[in-house]
Amino acid sequence: xxxxxxxxxxxxxxxxxxxxxxxxxxxxxxxxxxxxxxxxxxxxxxxxxxxxxxxxxxxxxxxxxxxxxxxxxxxxxxxxxxxxxxxxxxxxxxxxxxxxxxxxxxxxxxxxxxxxxxxxxxxxxxxxxxxxxxxxxxxxxxxxxxxxxxxxxxxxxxxxxxxxxxxxxxxxxxxxxxxxxxxxxxxxxxxxxxxxxxx
Numbered sequence: 264x265x266x267x268x269x270x271x272x273x274x275x276x277x278x279x280x281x282x283x284x285x286x287x288x289x290x291x292x293x294x295x296x297x298x299x300x301x302x303x304x305x306x307x308x309x310x311x312x313x314x315x316x317x318x319x320x321x322x323x324x325x326x327x328x329x330x331x332x333x334x335x336x337x338x339x340x341x342x343x344x345x346x347x348x349x350x351x352x353x354x355x356x357x358x359x360x361x362x363x364x365x366x367x368x369x370x371x372x373x374x375x376x377x378x379x380x381x382x383x384x385x386x387x388x389x390x391x392x393x394x395x396x397x398x399x400x401x402x403x404x405x406x407x408x409x410x411x412x413x414x415x416x417x418x419x420x421x422x423x424x425x426x427x428x429x430x431x432x433x434x435x436x437x438x439x440x441x442x443x444x445x446x447x448x449x450x451x452x453x454x455x456x457x458x459x460x461x462x
Contacts, residue, residue, distance in 0.1 A: 292367040294345060295352035303366035303374060307434045310378055314427060319378055321429075323385035326441040327355075327392065327422040329371040330454040339414060343403040347418060350401050358392055374441075382426040382459060389422045389457045396420050397455060421449035425460040 290302040298306070313319040329335075329351065336344040348371065355373055356365050363377035375392075377385055400415040423445025431437035440460040448458025 292352075295349055295367050297352045297356065297373070298364060298366040300366065300368055303364070303368065303376070304434070306364060306366075307376060307437070310376065311427065311434045311437075313378075321379060321381050321426055322437070323377040323380040323382060323424065323426040324437050324441045325375040325377065325385055325389045325392070325422060325424050326368065326438075326445050327373050327375075327389075327420045328445055328450070330419045330421055330450075332371040335416065335418070338407070339403060339405050339416070340407045343405065343407075343414070343416075346403040347401050347416065350403075351396070351418070354396065354399075355392060358395060359388075362388070374438075380426075382424065382429070385424050385426060386457060386459055389424050393420055393422055393455070393457055419455035421445055421454050422457040423449055423460065424457065430460045430462070 290298055292299045307324075310319060310322050314322050329347075332344065335347060348367075351373070352365070352367065355375065359365050359375055363375050363380070366374050366376070368374045375388075377388070380388075397417070397419045400417050403414050403416060405414045423441045423443065425431060425437055425440035425444060427437050430440050444458045444460040448461070449456045452458065
């Protein structure tokens, strides 16, 4: 009887471990190990619910995109591009710490969700992220030139910032407005800059 119970217990533990592993894999980007788009959207929806209930004062979103990333892939190879994405993820995560949640939004875009953070504080943090990335080159191997072992690549990012409730009434609007600030306020204005959403 004890042997039977033990075998059931072992199976239950294995099932629980498998479930946790599957759940973790479904919530994270396999390359960067950051949270993925799916997890981020659910988190953002939950945070908006807290905001609507008055359990959050403000909710800021930083969206950033690597400038000229296609040329990095074209010059050094897609493997180098992947190495830079991994380093970028680590760098952003170390800068944000426990102040918010960092996720890979897709391609070369990353998002940072900052609960109870006003726009001015989010803009200051976004500028720190921008400067840290711009001032510290990324190291990678050149996978297209077998004669070159290591490359030091300067990377810049363009960043958009939006804050709820003043900039958005729902989660989709917050994403859309941060994206608009990123592309119109930062990318079209010359890249390597931080822009806030303006109504």
